[in-house]
Amino acid sequence: MENINQKILQNFGINGFFAGKRKGGFLIKSGKKVLFLKKTSANSNEIIFQNNIKKHLALNNFKNIDMYYETLEGAPFLKVNSENYILTDYVDAPEIDFCNSDMFLKLVKKSAQMHMLIGDAKIESEISENSLTEFKKSLSLFKEHKKLISKRSTLSDFDIIFIENYDYYLSLAKDSIDCLEENNYYKLITEKKETTHNLLKKENLVALNNDIYITNFSKARTELSVKDLADLIKRFVKYNKEPEVDINEILNTYSEIKPLSLEEKNIFYAMLKFPTEFFKISREYYSKKRSWTPGSIITKTDEIIERKERYEKYINKISI
Numbered sequence: 299m300e301n302i303n304q305k306i307l308q309n310f311g312i313n314g315f316f317a318g319k320r321k322g323g324f325l326i327k328s329g330k331k332v333l334f335l336k337k338t339s340a341n342s343n344e345i346i347f348q349n350n351i352k353k354h355l356a357l358n359n360f361k362n363i364d365m366y367y368e369t370l371e372g373a374p375f376l377k378v379n380s381e382n383y384i385l386t387d388y389v390d391a392p393e394i395d396f397c398n399s400d401m402f403l404k405l406v407k408k409s410a411q412m413h414m415l416i417g418d419a420k421i422e423s424e425i426s427e428n429s430l431t432e433f434k435k436s437l438s439l440f441k442e443h444k445k446l447i448s449k450r451s452t453l454s455d456f457d458i459i460f461i462e463n464y465d466y467y468l469s470l471a472k473d474s475i476d477c478l479e480e481n482n483y484y485k486l487i488t489e490k491k492e493t494t495h496n497l498l499k500k501e502n503l504v505a506l507n508n509d510i511y512i513t514n515f516s517k518a519r520t521e522l523s524v525k526d527l528a529d530l531i532k533r534f535v536k537y538n539k540e541p542e543v544d545i546n547e548i549l550n551t552y553s554e555i556k557p558l559s560l561e562e563k564n565i566f567y568a569m570l571k572f573p574t575e576f577f578k579i580s581r582e583y584y585s586k587k588r589s590w591t592p593g594s595i596i597t598k599t600d601e602i603i604e605r606k607e608r609y610e611k612y613i614n615k616i617s618i
Contacts, residue, residue, distance in 0.1 A: 410555035477568035
């Protein structure tokens with residue numbers, strides 16, 4: 299692998315050497331810099347889309363992002379043996395703490411600033427998926443799981459949990475989809491041409507020099523910006539049993555930088571309601587290529603169900 303790394307680095311015009319492994323890639327030491335080289339499943343058009351976003355942000359002084367190094371030929375990736383490699387700076391800093399309310403609100407502001415800048419550029423991705431199409435597919439699969447269970451003579455522990463909670467999560471999903479459609483989701487996503495990061499998780503957000511450094515734009519796509527905000531709030535409640543920050547303060551903090559229309563706020567609430575976690579854990583359990591053990595799935599499911607009441611209570615305080 300070190301020989302391949304050297305070949306890749308030469309194409310990026312970098313003099314460096316292999317300095318160790320990290321999750322998902324390799325550390326490269328080059329002078330005083332430490333770089334991060336990794337293989338990506340993204341195709342060339344997706345990488346170029348991500349690179350255009352980062353360039354636009356950097357040109358507008360939004361610089362705490364993992365910029366792609368470009369090859370000597372000016373490409374933000376290098377193809378080796380039919381696989382794409384990307385090179386970025388390595389940021390050795392702690393992940394942000396979602397339990398730190400001040401830090402979380404800073405992240406909300408940072409996200410709003412990012413969305414404003416990307417929205418001005420109207421950079422469109424070729425990814426056709428969006429929240430409404432994903433929600434409908436998830437709901438359809440959820441119903442298929444119910445049919446599958448009905449054919450079984452013996453039920454597993456998860457089957458029983460699934461049946462007990464089926465109507466509750468089915469209702470949430472239907473309400474969410476109806477709300478998106480009633481508030482012209484498809485029209486808005488087409489007209490506004492906004493872009494979301496789509497992976498604003500702990501591992502992609504680090505605290506650096508009293509600021510927040512955003513990494514890993516691999517799932518960025520054309521989507522309404524409130525999708526990122528809804529995802530952040532879901533994670534905030536997940537990590538905080540008694541959130542110190544009211545949902546309206548979060549929404550107001552975001553809206554002060556990026557104002558939202560009534561339709562966007564309604565869509566935001568619909569995205570908060572959609573039971574993404576329970577649907578995801580169900581897909582995992584009933585998948586033929588299950589990567590988690592049944593025991594770990596039950597544990598994760600119990601955690602989801604344990605916080606459903608406090609989560610619902612929290613988001614229902616929203617003033618639209």
